[in-house]
Amino acid sequence: MVKSWIDALPKAGWLLGFALLSQTSFAGGPWTQPQGKGYFKLSEYWIVYDQHFTDAGVTDPNVTTGIFNTTLYAEYGIVDRWTATLNFPFLSRNYTNNVVSASTGEVLIPGEALNSIGDTDLGIKYGLNKPGSKLPMALSLVLGLPTGNPAAGTQGNLQTGDGEFNQVLQFDIGRSFDVGKKSSGYATAYAAFNHRTNGFSEEIRVGVESGVAVLDRDLWFILRLANWESLKNGQTAETITSTSIFANNQEFTSFTVEAAYYIKGGFGVSAAFGGAFRAEIVAAAPSFNVGLFYDMNH
Amino acid sequence: MKTYLFFGLVALLAAGCIGDDIVQDAVEPELRITNPLDSLAVGATHQYEVQYFNGIGQPELAEVTWSSSAPSIVSITADGLATGLQEGSALLRADVNAREGSFSATVLLEVGANTVAAGTFREGMIRSTSSYLLEGDFELHDVGAGRLELRIADNYRASTSLPGLYVYLTNNPNTSVGALEIGRVVDFNGAHTYVIEGSSLNDYSHVLYFCKPFNVKVGDGEILD
Structure with a gap:
């Protein structure tokens, strides 16, 4: 039986919304923060890859490339049903390895690194039905601001942003439930459209997510599945030199597994990793995320 | 717990350092x-x-x-x-x-x-050495005055998904190092010509297509007599 499931909403809300893995949404699912309440997280995301999915969907090698983002994420209830979100990678590092000759041991192409801020996302979410609804729904607008560096290094391939302005309109729907007396769970789904500028193709994103809490709702396990499709209506390599995870016309079907644990009060830790079942023009390696969070609702 | 966190942090920092990728660049002398x-x-x-x-x-x-x-x-x-x-x-x-x-x-x-x-041109066939589409025939012509023309044939096709694709003349198709960079690829379908100044017909053994951002070879074509 679903019992006072509304108690679980804040937890579900942040768990849904708070994922810095690239394939997850961070609009918080259909649950909004109560007025004056919020959720905050400091996290580290990283991916190191030496191969990528090509446009044919198979993997090809590339110079080993690493991306590390240290990010502040926040959700805050402005008023009931209206929640503001911020995703601010205030330190982003992108590097490539040296390419060394096996014959001579000489460095043929020196590695490079870029440290900068990343692209920042500002969002606003509106709950379409009243708090406590059995089937909450929400509409979100997220603006992806090109605050990162889109082209650094001698080849212009070091990036902490894509250099374009994203406008994501997203619809979320979900439901929470109790599992026995001390456990809770939720399931959500979303669909979004990403309008992009500077010749980047628009995207259609869909995803589902489910989480289950144990240990008196202090430990959560979450699974996310996402599918992003490019409309491929933008420019191509004929006019764009971008690469790495910010490349244009990316597509993927991915998963993310996350665990989050409330250590004391609203403070907790989380860890996640993700990967792709299939992809095009995307790094082919698992990504990781660890973080410290504070949940004002817990 | 503190020990785990310490070593975890050290491992994370180490992963963010520039390392070495070894490329097998040997060719037959x-x-x-x-x-x-x-x-x-x-x-x-x-x-x-x-x-x-x-x-x-x-x-x-x-x-x-x-x-x-x-x-x-x-x-x-x-x-x-x-x-x-x-x-x-x-x-x-x-x-x-x-x-x-x-x-x-x-x-x-x-x-x-x-x-x-001897003849004033050599020829070959471009082939993909990656998963990206890259194919077509070519001829390398000596047009005099120290000038070459690399004439790519009408059956040429290349993926437009590759960022930063460049074409070279080289004697080592495993790397772009030491190769003569002709230019960035801007034609992805059909016939086109590159003009190369200051080179002779027999200076190079291969045409090389190389993706600069990924530092990886995409395809090549041996220049045959």
């Missing part, structure tokens, strides 16, 4: 005659030029000696000056003792009424 003739007139001379390319495809100075299989038809000095003596044919051979071993190059020379340079 080659001694190449760069100004061959089809025929040499009786009484005429021709100074052969030869270049040794080492195990990574880079030109390297080395002492070369020449010999003729038929000295009565074509004589040749140790440094490659050939003289046509009477009509017939001879196999001319250049030898080098380099750090990586001994190598030779041969050329068949007809001696007749006229001196005729």
Whole structure:
């Protein structure tokens, strides 16, 4: 039986919304923060890859490339049903390895690194039905601001942003439930459209997510599945030199597994990793995320 | 717990450091005659030029000696000056003792009424060495005045998904290092031509397509006579 499931909403809300893995949404699912309440997280995301999915969907090698983002994420209830979100990678590092000759041991192409801020996302979410609804729904607008560096290094391939302005309109729907007396769970789904500028193709994103809490709702396990499709209506390599995870016309079907644990009060830790079942023009390696969070609702 | 966090942090920082990727860039060393003739007139001379390319495809100075299989038809000095003596044919051979071993190059020379340079173009086929679409035929033409034209045929096709694709002439198709960069690829379908200044027809063995952002080879084409 679903019992006072509304108690679980804040937890579900942040768990849904708070994922810095690239394939997850961070609009918080259909649950909004109560007025004056919020959720905050400091996290580290990283991916190191030496191969990528090509446009044919198979993997090809590339110079080993690493991306590390240290990010502040926040959700805050402005008023009931209206929640503001911020995703601010205030330190982003992108590097490539040296390419060394096996014959001579000489460095043929020196590695490079870029440290900068990343692209920042500002969002606003509106709950379409009243708090406590059995089937909450929400509409979100997220603006992806090109605050990162889109082209650094001698080849212009070091990036902490894509250099374009994203406008994501997203619809979320979900439901929470109790599992026995001390456990809770939720399931959500979303669909979004990403309008992009500077010749980047628009995207259609869909995803589902489910989480289950144990240990008196202090430990959560979450699974996310996402599918992003490019409309491929933008420019191509004929006019764009971008690469790495910010490349244009990316597509993927991915998963993310996350665990989050409330250590004391609203403070907790989380860890996640993700990967792709299939992809095009995307790094082919698992990504990781660890973080410290504070949940004002817990 | 603190120990785990410490070592976890150290591991994370280490993962963010620039490391080394090893590229297998060895190629077979080659001694190449760069100004061959089809025929040499009786009484005429021709100074052969030869270049040794080492195990990574880079030109390297080395002492070369020449010999003729038929000295009565074509004589040749140790440094490659050939003289046509009477009509017939001879196999001319250049030898080098380099750090990586001994190598030779041969050329068949007809001696007749006229001196005729070898062909003014070479050709080949572009092939993908990756998962990206890249195919087509090409011809490399010597158009005089130290100028080459790389003429890509109408059957050429390349993926437009590749960021930063460049085309090169090289003697080592495993790397862009030491290669002559022709330019960024802006044509992805059909015939087009690149003009190359200051190079000779036999200076390079391969056309190379290389993705600069990924620092990885995408395809190549051996330049054949």
